[in-house]
Amino acid sequence: MQGETSVPKSDSPSLSIVMEDRKATRANPAKASAEKLNFWYGSNHALKNINLTIPEHQVSALIGPSGCGKSTFLRCFNRMHDLQPDTKYEGAITLRPDNVNLVGPETDPIEVRMRIGMVFQKPNPFPKSVFENVAYGLRLRGINGRTELAERVESALRGAAIWDEVKDRLNDSALALSGGQMQRVCIARALATEPEILLFDEPTSALDPIATAKIEELITELRQTVTVLIVTHNMQQAARVSDFTAFMYLGELVEVDATSKIFTNPAKKATEDYITGRYG
């Protein structure tokens, strides 16, 4: 994140309101960085030479038109592509401070997924109780003590701002919750194992505006405990929740900068065309 602050130009009133309490303008130390990352689905070269630094304890957003590779890029961070046959990574995503290459063939994808959490596009709770949903990641790590599980489940649910709504129905099926509640349970499930980076893949695209607002508020708060990388289709959402925004197009990273800069004074013509709605 080499971008220096620029004062938001006020010719864009809706965005300047959004950004009045704009937080980060200067990048924290890097939590992860993609270096010359390339990715192929079979012979389809989906990501081309991506270089991007994800600053620690900040929210980075990936925006771009459908099919530009933003979800593909996100899914490299927890090796989700390894579940499909015939995919290939090249280059590196280096996780700091221990400098593990997340996409390196020597790195176990399961180990990566234990360190990097993910929240998906559609709420996907397991058809189990709320408690068991959140406890599952802990159980995988061999944590089975009742009190420890209960404590950590509670703190994850609090962290996902859903504790008050579900504390009396921890043993009810998570499928009985509303869409927005399910998604926050999924966030709690990912938070419970204290991931180093939390990935969000268009987390509100299946939710109504009120549930969306809650999730967005939550994401801005999560920054204090975890590094966030979010893919979003909705530019206003990127403007509202993120500190840094990267614009991707046709599998390439076009531009990355402080969110306030990207949305007011983008350096590249393509970025400007996209955020002003000329395509995408």
Add this chain to the structure above:
Amino acid sequence: MAATAHMTLEELRQGLAWRKQLDKVFIVIGLALLFGCLAILAILFFDLVRDGSARFGWDFFTSFPSRKAENAGILSAAVGTMLIMVVTSLVALPVGVAAAIYLEEYAPKNWFTGIIEINVTNLAGVPSIVYGLLALGLFVYQFHLGQSILTAGLTLALLILPIIIVATRESLRAVPKAIREAAYGLGATRWEVTKDHVLPYSTGGILTGLILGLSRAIGETAPIITIGALSFIAFLPPSPVTGQFPFLNFEWLMSGFTAMPIQMFNWVSRPDQAFQANAAAAGAILLGMTLAMNAVAIWIRYRFRKKINW
């Protein structure tokens, strides 16, 4: 006034009325065919019940076969059928589910697994007597398992294995990708995803497949005649449960046996009219057992659908 560019509103309504008539015609044809099929089943069932009505009674269930029609019962046949079904389930369920899990979750998609998949489906269409011949050669002559309940159970297990594999694969496949991804995303291994999620969420479909398989197996006659079921058995196999430690006893596995369809076949082939009533009564009971099993399958499916609704 023209409703569209080409038609008046009047013409449009006439055309629509005609098309709705066609819709109704189809409903009538469909209902007629449906009730026709159901009626045949119902007539068959009530005919059996009527013919066998004289024989229904406690004695019929608690008597061994006899040379006298009025003394003959289905005790040994019913017990034999139940024990065979136990063996069949215990063998076919784990093998079938394991095969399905491997094919669905683990096997790489290549020409070899493609051939296996096609052949599993084909196996469901192999005539049952062929399984009987296979079992005679393999279990009876090769493994020396004898003309026993074990052999019969294994044979019928082979017969319903494809049904269970296909049903299991379908219900594994019905588990959404999003659920698997959620579990993988938390760092689960493939086996953990399978045992903690995919398999439990497919239980309804798997049990339904098992029961549908068993309700096919319960009526199979040809393969167990081929392996040498006896048709006149006036004893029960040794009890599987005993009063002494270890409370289980496996001698019954090697016991000779008869089964419901065999008993029916035996009675039907006798010249004495009185035995026809026995056959009808046994048939009604066998049909009742099959319908009851199907009802259980429907109930299980309903229960799981209600609990897990993707």
